[in-house]
Amino acid sequence: MQDSNVLIVWDSKWELGIPTIDVQHKHFVGLINSLYSCFKNFVSKEDVLPIIEDLVNYESIHFGTEEQYMLSTNYPEFEKHKAIHSNLKTDLLALIEKYKQGDSSDLMNLIDHLENWLVEHLITEDFRYKEHFLKANIK
Numbered sequence: 001m002q003d004s005n006v007l008i009v010w011d012s013k014w015e016l017g018i019p020t021i022d023v024q025h026k027h028f029v030g031l032i033n034s035l036y037s038c039f040k041n042f043v044s045k046e047d048v049l050p051i052i053e054d055l056v057n058y059e060s061i062h063f064g065t066e067e068q069y070m071l072s073t074n075y076p077e078f079e080k081h082k083a084i085h086s087n088l089k090t091d092l093l094a095l096i097e098k099y100k101q102g103d104s105s106d107l108m109n110l111i112d113h114l115e116n117w118l119v120e121h122l123i124t125e126d127f128r129y130k131e132h133f134l135k136a137n138i139k
C-alpha cells in the first residue's frame with residue numbers, strides 16, 4: 001500500500017541509463033515528496049521555506065549538469081532545452097513568491113508544478129538527449 005504522504009513513486013521507466021542524471025532525478029522525487037508531506041501535515045511556512053530553498057538550489061545544480069553535458073557533447077538542441085529550463089525556473093520562482101504571500105493551496109500549486117516538471121519534462125525533453133549522451137559516453 002502506498003504511503004499517503006508520498007506523492008511520487010519513482011518509476012524505472014524514467015531512468016535514462018545515465019547514472020549521474022538518474023541519481024539527480026531521483027533526488028528530486030525525494031525533495032518533492034518531502035514538500036508534499038509538509039503540505040499533508042500542515043507544516044508551517046517558516047519550516048517549509050528552507051526545503052523550497054534547497055529545491056531551488058538543487059534545480060540549478062541539476063539543470064547546470066544537463067547543460068554542461070550538452071555543451072561538452074555539442075548537443076544540437078542545447079539552446080531549446082536551456083530555454084525550457086529557464087522557463088521552469090522562472091515559473092517556480094513566481095510560484096514561490098505566491099506561496100510566500102499566500103497559503104497552503106499555493107503550496108499545493110507549487111508541488112503540482114514540480115511534479116509536472118519532473119514527469120513531463122523528464123519524459124519529453126530529457127529523453128530527447130538520452131541517445132546523444134549515451135553515444136558520447138556520458139555516465
Ligand SMILES: [Fe+2]
Nearest residue numbers: 062066122126
Ligand atoms: Fe532533468
Ligand SMILES: [Fe+2]
Nearest residue numbers: 066121125126
Ligand atoms: Fe532537462
